Amino acid sequence: MSRAFVKESDDQATELPERPQSPYPNMVTPQGLVLLRQQEAELEAQKKAITAEEDLLDKEQLLVVERDLRYVQDRIAKAVVVDLAAQPRDSVDFGAIVDTIDENDTKHHFQIVGEDEADPSRGKISWVSPFALALKDAKVGDVVIWKRPIGDLELEVSAINYPNE
Numbered sequence: 001m002s003r004a005f006v007k008e009s010d011d012q013a014t015e016l017p018e019r020p021q022s023p024y025p026n027m028v029t030p031q032g033l034v035l036l037r038q039q040e041a042e043l044e045a046q047k048k049a050i051t052a053e054e055d056l057l058d059k060e061q062l063l064v065v066e067r068d069l070r071y072v073q074d075r076i077a078k079a080v081v082v083d084l085a086a087q088p089r090d091s092v093d094f095g096a097i098v099d100t101i102d103e104n105d106t107k108h109h110f111q112i113v114g115e116d117e118a119d120p121s122r123g124k125i126s127w128v129s130p131f132a133l134a135l136k137d138a139k140v141g142d143v144v145i146w147k148r149p150i151g152d153l154e155l156e157v158s159a160i161n162y163p164n165e
Helices: 010-014 030-053 056-077 130-135
Strands: 026-028 079-081 097-102 107-113 124-126 143-146 153-161
Touching (some): 026 030, 030 056, 056 079, 107 130, 130 143, 130 153
Parallel strands (some): 026 079, 107 124
Antiparallel strands (some): 097 153, 143 153
């Protein structure tokens, strides 16, 4: 008999691959850890709501929520909270709020944060991004080269601050 006519087991249909974890240490700002814990609480609430309904149609959604919950819990377990008060005040490092001016006189303002907290549209840049790595250890007045796929861009660091957390 051809395999085309044999029903797959339900176990194979309900398995989801785990979300991949980053190979880098999970460095987080204090706010980043708060956000991860909020995400965990939201996923726990979703799981509770789905299991309370006992709706067979929500079985796939439950698997997604459980997988995402495992991912977030692992990120929390591996979190290394960086003490921003201990960061160097005169150079760019994790948690820094940086102002730059590029070679076109365009000003940029962003904070270097953990991977889970990164949101470029809000000025939150991952510490392992090429942009953040280009600025690592730079001081006010330094010019660095940001190597981008569309071409290199010179950035001058105009200000470095750290949040008061």
